[in-house]
Amino acid sequence: GAVVSQHPSWVICKSGTSVKIECRSLDFQATTMFWYRQFPKQSLMLMATSNEGSKATYEQGVEKDKFLINHASLTLSTLTVTSAHPEDSSFYICSARGPRGNTDTQYFGPGTRLTVL
Amino acid sequence: TQLLEQSPQFLSIQEGENLTVYCNSSSVFSSLQWYRQEPGEGPVLLVTVVTGGEVKKLKRLTFQFGDARKDSSLHITAAQPGDTGLYLCAVEMDSSYKLIFGSGTRLLVRP
Numbered sequence: 622g623a624v625v626s627q628h629p630s631w632v633i634c635k636s637g638t639s640v641k642i643e644c645r646s647l648d649f650q651a652t653t654m655f656w657y658r659q660f661p662k663q664s665l666m667l668m669a670t671s672n673e674g675s676k677a678t679y680e681q682g683v684e685k686d687k688f689l690i691n692h693a694s695l696t697l698s699t700l701t702v703t704s705a706h707p708e709d710s711s712f713y714i715c716s717a718r719g720p721r722g723n724t725d726t727q728y729f730g731p732g733t734r735l736t737v738l
Numbered sequence: 739t740q741l742l743e744q745s746p747q748f749l750s751i752q753e754g755e756n757l758t759v760y761c762n763s764s765s766v767f768s769s770l771q772w773y774r775q776e777p778g779e780g781p782v783l784l785v786t787v788v789t790g791g792e793v794k795k796l797k798r799l800t801f802q803f804g805d806a807r808k809d810s811s812l813h814i815t816a817a818q819p820g821d822t823g824l825y826l827c828a829v830e831m832d833s834s835y836k837l838i839f840g841s842g843t844r845l846l847v848r849p
Contacts, residue, residue, distance in 0.1 A: 625780075655836055664826060664842040665781065670834055678834070714780050718835055727837060729780035 623649050625717045627730035634705055635738055641701045642733045644715030650695035651717035655727070656688075659712040671698045705737040741765065742827055742840030750846040751817055759812045759843045761827035768830075770810045771837070772801055775824040784812075817847045 624647040634640050644654055653672050657665040669690050670678040677690035689701040698717075702709055714732045745760045761770070769788045773781035785794050787803035787810060794801045798821075800813040814821055827840040 653835060657839075662844070664824075665839045667836055667838065670836050712778075716780075716837070726783070727835070729782070731780050732778065734778070 623647075623717075623726070623728040625651075625715065625728045625730040627713075627715060627733050629733060630731065631734040631736075633736045633738065636706055637704055639701055639703045640705055640735060641699055642713055642715075642735075644698045644700070644717065644730055646696045646717040646728070649717075651698075652695065653718045654692060654698040655716045655718070656690060656698075656700050657714045657716070659714060659732075661712075665714060668700075702735065705735070707737045710735055710737045740841050741838050742829065744825075744827060744840040744843045746843060747841065748844045748846075750848065753818055753847055753849050754816050757814050757817055757845070759814075759825050759845070760809065761811070761840050762809045763829075764808065766807050768807070770803060770807075771828045771830070772810070772812055773826040773828060773839075775826060776822075781824075781826055814845075817845075819847045819849050821845060822847050 626645045626647055628643045632640055655670055656668045658668050659665045667680050668683045671690045671692040673692045673695050679685045687703055692698040712732050712734050715730045716727045718727045743762050751757055769786055771786045772784045774784055775781040785796055785801045787801055790807045791805045792803045798815045802811050825843045828837045831838055
């Protein structure tokens with residue numbers, strides 16, 4: 622089946638530093654990737670849509686200058702949390718969408734837990 | 739207000755019991771998906787329902803899409819500890835294919 626990986630699986634950083642999270646589709650090409658954030662005991666909230674070769678589309682209330690998204694190839698999207706603060710601590714999950722047979726489906730990564738001290 | 743409201747928010751039951759989880763909205767959708775997420779992992783797709791009134795079964799899980807395609811339910815028969823997790827309904831929005839998730843139901847099945 623289609624596999625999506627994320628790296629790192631967890632990261633701890635100091636306040637004010639930047640952190641980059643990678644999302645890779647391992648066995649298929651993903652035309653579109655999505656980034657979600659999930660706070661403890663809450664649901665997933667969509668942050669942005671990342672299309673290969675074009676600028677990401679951010680959801681309302683998500684700062685594009687703080688959460689930089691790059692989708693440089695059909696198998697890799699990166700999310701950089703710039704000048705991280707403790708309130709950015711969360712579980713970040715990506716998903717990748719790509720043609721698979723006649724059905725387009727989203728496949729989710731295992732998530733990255735970010736803790737900002 | 740949340741587009742998709744799930745109820746209950748939390749459910750703790752004994753192994754062997756039956757349960758139903760609901761996903762409600764005032765909007766009409768062309769399809770609806772159900773996911774299960776375990777702690778520290780990404781969500782895993784369980785099923786997609788497309789037709790109003792549709793019923794799909796996945797072993798002990800029965801999914802139903804409302805006739806008007808505004809709501810859905812998930813029924814688990816004879817729950818097992820392995821069913822423990824966060825159950826999420828989700829809908830795909832317009833042509834952008836982005837998924838909007840419901841508020842979630844956290845299920846704990848005690849052995």
